[in-house]
Amino acid sequence: MEDSLRFLTYLTPSYPAELFHDIAAFAAAAAGRRPVVDIETRWSGPPPNEPDPFSTGSADVGFICSPSYLRLTEDSPPPVELLPAPVFAEPRNEGRPVYFCDVIVAATSPAHSVADLEGATWAYNDTESLSGYWSMLAVLDETDLGREFLGEARQSGSHLASIQAVASDVVATAVIDGNVWPTVAPELRHRIRTIATVGPFPAQPIVVRTSLTEGVRTALATALLEAGDRFAAHGVVGFAHQDPTLYAAERQLLTHLRSR
Numbered sequence: 001m002e003d004s005l006r007f008l009t010y011l012t013p014s015y016p017a018e019l020f021h022d023i024a025a026f027a028a029a030a031a032g033r034r035p036v037v038d039i040e041t042r043w044s045g046p047p048p049n050e051p052d053p054f055s056t057g058s059a060d061v062g063f064i065c066s067p068s069y070l071r072l073t074e075d076s077p078p079p080v081e082l083l084p085a086p087v088f089a090e091p092r093n094e095g096r097p098v099y100f101c102d103v104i105v106a107a108t109s110p111a112h113s114v115a116d117l118e119g120a121t122w123a124y125n126d127t128e129s130l131s132g133y134w135s136m137l138a139v140l141d142e143t144d145l146g147r148e149f150l151g152e153a154r155q156s157g158s159h160l161a162s163i164q165a166v167a168s169d170v171v172a173t174a175v176i177d178g179n180v181w182p183t184v185a186p187e188l189r190h191r192i193r194t195i196a197t198v199g200p201f202p203a204q205p206i207v208v209r210t211s212l213t214e215g216v217r218t219a220l221a222t223a224l225l226e227a228g229d230r231f232a233a234h235g236v237v238g239f240a241h242q243d244p245t246l247y248a249a250e251r252q253l254l255t256h257l258r259s260r
Contacts, residue, residue, distance in 0.1 A: 005033040005216075008059035010040045010068070011204060014125065014159040014180050019234040020063055026230065027061070030223030031216045041157065044129040044204075045069065054079040054209045061220065062207045066130050069205040070251050073244070080207035081217070084224040084239035088179040089232070093200065097240045100178040100199035101135040104166055104192045111173070114139055114196050119151045120172035123162035130250065131177035132159055135198055137257050139175070142198075147260065160184065167191035179203075182235045202246045 007024040009017070021037050028035035038059070045068020046052040052072055053059035062080065072080050085097035092100050105111045111120070125132035140147050154171055156162040160183065162174035167188055178199070181189070206224070208217050224239040231237075 003034055004028075004036045005031060005060045005220075006058065007035055007037045007061045007063075008040060008053055009037070009063040010043055010045050010065065010128070011063050012039050012041060014177065014183075015063075016183060016234060019231065019236065022231055022234065023224075024061070026227060027220050027223045031219040033216070043068075043126050044132070046072065047128055052079060054207070057209070057211070060209045060212055063204065064207060065128055065204050066202065066247055066250050067134065067254060068128050069207060070247060070254065072207070077210065079210060081210050082242050082244055083206040083208050083217075083221050085203040085206060085242040086231075086236045087238045087240055088203070089235050089237045090179050090181070092178060095237075096200070097203040097242055098200035099131065099203055100197050101131050101201070102176045102178050102194040103136070103139060103173060103196040103198075104163065104176055104194055105173050106166055106169055107191050107193050109172065109193075111195055114143055114145065116195075117173055118149055121152045121154060122150050123154050123156040123165045123171045123174040125156055125158050125162060127155075130201060130254075132162065132175055134254060134257060135201075136175045137260075138253060139196060139198055141257060141260065163188060163192060179235065201250065202242060205242065205247075 005028045009020040017039055024035035024037045045064035072078060087097050111117055127133050137147050140149055156165055159176050159180045163184055165171045166174050208220055227239055229237045
């Protein structure tokens with residue numbers, strides 16, 4: 001429908017669906033459109049073995065993780081471009097559109113560093129997630145432990161499910177996007193602890209279909225930049241321009257890790 005804007009989020013349930021519904025309603029109104037919000041929970045972004053919804057025109061705005069964004073922008077011309085990215089209230093972010101990744105274990109675990117996790121099972125949300133999957137491989141690479149150092153990897157489907165799996169001793173460890181901590185119940189947080197942190201990384205991209213009119217794309221970007229703290233209840237205290245070149249280091253990292 002021409003009077004609608006189709007928003008697609010791949011970041012739920014790690015981030016609450018209400019956040020994306022609220023952003024969509026606000027941004028679409030600024031563009032004079034009606035929001036339609038779809039939620040994809042299988043992946044953190046369009047996977048490589050499926051047609052991407054932006055090229056096919058089935059989605060106009062997407063909330064995705066950077067591995068998918070980087071793959072989409074390898075095409076010329078790319079089917080998407082960046083909109084302003086969210087700034088979360090997490091103190092470590094220092095007002096920037098970034099996130100940190102925390103390696104967690106159960107509070108009762110004897111592990112005090114990644115080097116203590118030899119043979120340990122670990123949870124990841126999905127392979128399109130930089131924070132939940134690739135950052136763990138990056139930690140192992142940076143410490144010269146190698147990806148064979150850990151034991152079995154088990155797909156959990158979300159950061160929240162990974163946290164629950166660690167807290168319940170279903171797996172020994174996982175890597176968590178630090179911006180999701182406010183959504184975790186206090187009693188669950190008490191059952192885990194952090195043994196390492198990596199980052200910061202640029203915040204998960206908000207992308208817009210480049211074949212939309214320039215007027216709509218500009219209206220969406222302007223609305224987000226002027227949103228202020230209207231989404232503070234969800235932990236988002238504003239939006240900021242995200243320079244595409246900031247993802248160059250992630251592209252190099254992923255290229256390196258995929259070659260290992």
